[in-house]
Amino acid sequence: MPARTSILILSALALLVSLRARADDEARPCATGVDVKTPEWLAGCEAAIAGEADAKRRAPLLFGRAFGAVERFRYDDAIADLNAALAADPENPDYLRERAFVHGELSNYSEAIDDLSHFIKQYPDDPSGYRERAYARHFSADLKGAYEDYARVLELTPDSLQSLLARAEAALWLGRFDEANVDAGSAQSRAQAFHEVEALGAATELLSRIQRWRDAVKGGDAAKRCKQARAIHKGGASKLVGDCSRAFLEASTGGAKADALTNRSVAWLAVANSPKSTTEDMRMALAFDPGNSERRVNLGYSYLASSESAAAMREFNSVLAGEKQWLALAGRAVARANLGDTEGATADALESQKINPNEVATTVLADIAYEKGDRDRARGLYLDLYRLGTRNDRLFERLSELGVADPARAAGK
Numbered sequence: 001m002p003a004r005t006s007i008l009i010l011s012a013l014a015l016l017v018s019l020r021a022r023a024d025d026e027a028r029p030c031a032t033g034v035d036v037k038t039p040e041w042l043a044g045c046e047a048a049i050a051g052e053a054d055a056k057r058r059a060p061l062l063f064g065r066a067f068g069a070v071e072r073f074r075y076d077d078a079i080a081d082l083n084a085a086l087a088a089d090p091e092n093p094d095y096l097r098e099r100a101f102v103h104g105e106l107s108n109y110s111e112a113i114d115d116l117s118h119f120i121k122q123y124p125d126d127p128s129g130y131r132e133r134a135y136a137r138h139f140s141a142d143l144k145g146a147y148e149d150y151a152r153v154l155e156l157t158p159d160s161l162q163s164l165l166a167r168a169e170a171a172l173w174l175g176r177f178d179e180a181n182v183d184a185g186s187a188q189s190r191a192q193a194f195h196e197v198e199a200l201g202a203a204t205e206l207l208s209r210i211q212r213w214r215d216a217v218k219g220g221d222a223a224k225r226c227k228q229a230r231a232i233h234k235g236g237a238s239k240l241v242g243d244c245s246r247a248f249l250e251a252s253t254g255g256a257k258a259d260a261l262t263n264r265s266v267a268w269l270a271v272a273n274s275p276k277s278t279t280e281d282m283r284m285a286l287a288f289d290p291g292n293s294e295r296r297v298n299l300g301y302s303y304l305a306s307s308e309s310a311a312a313m314r315e316f317n318s319v320l321a322g323e324k325q326w327l328a329l330a331g332r333a334v335a336r337a338n339l340g341d342t343e344g345a346t347a348d349a350l351e352s353q354k355i356n357p358n359e360v361a362t363t364v365l366a367d368i369a370y371e372k373g374d375r376d377r378a379r380g381l382y383l384d385l386y387r388l389g390t391r392n393d394r395l396f397e398r399l400s401e402l403g404v405a406d407p408a409r410a411a412g413k
Contacts, residue, residue: 029045029064030048030062036064041068045064046065049065055088056088059085063095063098066079066098070098070105075102075105075314078098079099079102079103079106082099082102083099093119093122096116096119097115097116100136103115103136104132104135104139105314109287110140112136113136116132116136127152127156127163130149130150130153130156133149134149134150134153134170138173139287141284141287143170147167147171150170151167153167154166161187161191161196161203165183165184165199165206168181168183168210171183181207181210184210185203187199187202212245212271212272213241215239215242216239216242216243216245216246217243223247223251223256225239225240226240226246226263227259240264240267241267241268241271241272248260254289257288257289258284262282264281265277265278265281268281279302279306282302285298293319293325296318297331300316300328300332304331304334307338309334309338312334313336313339316335317332320332326358329352329361332348333346333360333361337364342368345368346364346368349361349365349368353365357388359385359388362381362384363385363390366378366382378398379399379402379404382399383404383411386399386407386411
């Protein structure tokens with residue numbers, strides 16, 4: 001008994017020391033283990049950085065501020081701080097992986113791959129480097145490289161169902177359906193045996209997608225059939241995903257592959273009601289045809305449909321850095337409104353309207369006026385929306401609430 005008491009006392013002391021160390025760590029300027037979004041945290045962090053002249057000691061402070069910038073979606077600021085931190089400590093694995101993550105969020109996949117390759121050279125047996133590089137390779141259209149990295153992850157983590165499913169997914173994108181089916185089926189069986197509910201759901205969903213990919217009409221021109229996806233919304237479309245998958249795998253150019261994926265993104269909604277697959281196809285279409293601004297705009301709107309406004313903003317910003325495109329301006333107006341930037345949303349919507357009067361921008365302006373309580377302006381803008389062709393229940397409800405019982409008559413139609 002005395003010995004046991006002694007162990008308990010030592011354990012308690014160890015825990016106390018651990019808690020103190022953790023508290024001390026969290027009290028440090030630019031610490032990442034606390035709420036980094038508060039003004040107090042940012043002020044303390046910036047004061048610490050300003051007061052530190054030694055580059056080596058400054059590097060972890062810059063890393064902390066970069067972490068905070070990422071949490072606030074200020075990715076350019078994060079990159080600047082991480083560049084400075086890595087200049088002082090170029091081999092630091094935390095800095096490399098964080099910069100790779102930010103580059104990935106900015107769709108700078110080649111830069112992310114460079115950082116992760118550097119990390120992998122230092123830590124060749126750490127699966128996280130391969131896993132993250134596989135992601136970057138996938139969305140830079142290096143499907144073979146992504147498969148190789150996911151296969152390496154599985155070698156390092158053979159008991160991981162997530163790793164097995166990732167390799168199955170990578171095989172699917174290469175058109176290696178039998179391999180994908182075997183891996184996904186194995187994951188499903190193991191998940192059932194070990195009562196892994198989340199993995200079981202993922203495996204079952206992946207097996208369904210594999211079947212969709214391979215269920216194509218035999219013979220003929222798959223690319224031609226795939227083009228019908230935009231015109232088909234109901235019956236007779238059961239093999240559209242498979243036809244577009246076949247068109248994608250058979251295409252010999254990046255543009256043709258991107259066309260097949262863009263059409264398939266519509267098929268996923270029409271046939272399987274899968275917004276997740278739709279967005280991934282939009283992302284991959286851009287990966288195969290990165291210079292095409294229309295694909296980037298499509299992706300931005302796909303993100304909006306999935307309530308990912310920050311991601312949508314990045315795509316629209318990229319387009320608008322090169323050209324004032326009305327559809328990108330309208331999309332960015334929606335994203336800004338969703339993110340609480342009413343002033344920016346209004347400016348974008350008005351500029352979009354000057355180039356080409358459209359329903360998206362008009363909706364933004366009408367909703368902002370309505371939310372501000374400006375009933376006359378809101379009424380006029382909702383009637384403009386009616387004139388542009390919108391006929392949904394939401395519009396009729398708003399007009400009715402604003403005293404317009406007969407929109408057709410009020411709009412002069």
